[in-house]
Amino acid sequence: MNEEKAPFPFNLIGKMMPAFPMMAVMGWMIVGVALLIGVFVLSPAQTTFFSDAKAVREGAATGSAFVQANVTRHAIAAWVPHFKFFGLGLGLMAIVMALGTIAKRLRHMGLIITKHMPADLRPAMPPPPKTVRLFQLGTVMGLMILMITLIVGIVLAVTIVPDYWNHSIANDLNTAEVGSGLLSQLGVVSSFAFWLNALRMVGMASLFTGISLALMVIIGTLRLQAKLLVGFYRQASGSREIEPAGAGVREPQLKPSPGLAVGSD
Amino acid sequence: MNSVATPKSPWQLKVYPIFSVLGWILIGLSFLIGLLVLTPTAIGYWGGSAKAVRDAAEAGTVLLGQLALLATVPLWLEPLVFVGVASFMVGIALESSSIPGLLKNRGLVMSACCPYLANTRSESQ
Numbered sequence: 001m002n003e004e005k006a007p008f009p010f011n012l013i014g015k016m017m018p019a020f021p022m023m024a025v026m027g028w029m030i031v032g033v034a035l036l037i038g039v040f041v042l043s044p045a046q047t048t049f050f051s052d053a054k055a056v057r058e059g060a061a062t063g064s065a066f067v068q069a070n071v072t073r074h075a076i077a078a079w080v081p082h083f084k085f086f087g088l089g090l091g092l093m094a095i096v097m098a099l100g101t102i103a104k105r106l107r108h109m110g111l112i113i114t115k116h117m118p119a120d121l122r123p124a125m126p127p128p129p130k131t132v133r134l135f136q137l138g139t140v141m142g143l144m145i146l147m148i149t150l151i152v153g154i155v156l157a158v159t160i161v162p163d164y165w166n167h168s169i170a171n172d173l174n175t176a177e178v179g180s181g182l183l184s185q186l187g188v189v190s191s192f193a194f195w196l197n198a199l200r201m202v203g204m205a206s207l208f209t210g211i212s213l214a215l216m217v218i219i220g221t222l223r224l225q226a227k228l229l230v231g232f233y234r235q236a237s238g239s240r241e242i243e244p245a246g247a248g249v250r251e252p253q254l255k256p257s258p259g260l261a262v263g264s265d
Numbered sequence: 266m267n268s269v270a271t272p273k274s275p276w277q278l279k280v281y282p283i284f285s286v287l288g289w290i291l292i293g294l295s296f297l298i299g300l301l302v303l304t305p306t307a308i309g310y311w312g313g314s315a316k317a318v319r320d321a322a323e324a325g326t327v328l329l330g331q332l333a334l335l336a337t338v339p340l341w342l343e344p345l346v347f348v349g350v351a352s353f354m355v356g357i358a359l360e361s362s363s364i365p366g367l368l369k370n371r372g373l374v375m376s377a378c379c380p381y382l383a384n385t386r387s388e389s390q
Binding site for chain 1: 269271272285288289292293295298299300303305308310311312314316318339346349354356357360364368370374375378381382
């Protein structure tokens with residue numbers, strides 16, 4: 001009773017599923033790195049920028065420590081939150097992978113139990129549910145969306161964001177005229193968070209859906225196996241007359257069954 | 266005495282899709298509002314007028330209306346997104362809560378089936 005191999009890329013995803021602890025650790029490390037960036041880069045930049053009066057920091061010329069600190073704090077704010085959410089996404093993916101592994105083990109357990117059934121009463125092994133593909137796709141899609149938001153954040157953080165903020169606020173930015181490059185850049189740097197942050201949450205929604213569907217696979221597998229086992233019990237108890245068909249059963253008494261290792265000492 | 270039967274469909278499995286769909290609706294809606302309302306408004310407000318013009322905007326002008334929109338909508342939009350996230354979590358919790366009942370049923374069914382499985386094995390040896 002060998003399992004059919006899944007087509008690409010599902011075979012690859014299936015092989016990667018047992019590696020969920022590594023994914024969880026990676027996600028945790030990414031969130032930790034985001035914390036370190038906040039503590040050791042963003043926080044000092046903020047401290048530097050707000051270390052003098054408004055007129056002084058806004059009047060500071062391009063190339064000064066104030067303008068540099070302003071560039072740093074805006075550039076970090078453009079990509080680090082997306083990096084952090086990518087780490088969270090890896091953590092959620094690890095949960096989906098763990099659930100997928102549980103579902104796979106349940107199926108394997110079903111195969112083992114089926115082998116112990118008499119050949120004439122042995123039910124045919126049902127194919128893996130289609131939901132397996134859906135939760136794998138949902139998870140990969142969610143992580144891809146988070147990766148895209150991170151890439152867009154990084155691109156903005158190294159292009160438009162530093163280009164715009166690397167100017168004197170009072171002398172260059174506040175005096176920018178309509179139609180100037182600076183004002184167009186201001187339009188971009190002030191608006192991208194409205195759609196990019198929301199897109200990030202769509203990625204998270206996709207990952208939550210992956211978890212939900214993976215749980216559905218586990219629940220569906222448990223229900224189906226219970227149905228097959230009940231069918232087997234009814235047939236076996238009816239045909240062999242060990243117990244009258246349809247009779248009740250007592251609660252498990254934890255006595256080892258001869259020939260079965262399950263539950264024995 | 267417990268009868269050997271397939272587990273009944275738990276109520277949680279009927280309710281959880283509502284929460285999952287609600288989560289998608291709220292998060293999708295916030296994405297659409299961000300993309301189609303807030304982003305063009307922000308580009309129009311900050312990218313379309315000089316600072317002096319923005320600062321001098323009078324009551325009732327389009328500029329002040331845009332500023333009010335940009336200052337207020339995110340205040341409720343972000344919590345709305347998190348209501349969506351919470352909906353997903355409620356859905357996942359409901360699904361998970363149906364598993365213990367299924368496992369209990371599995372234990373009963375397995376204990377009923379074990380003698381027959383054991384006989385099978387001893388017969389085959």
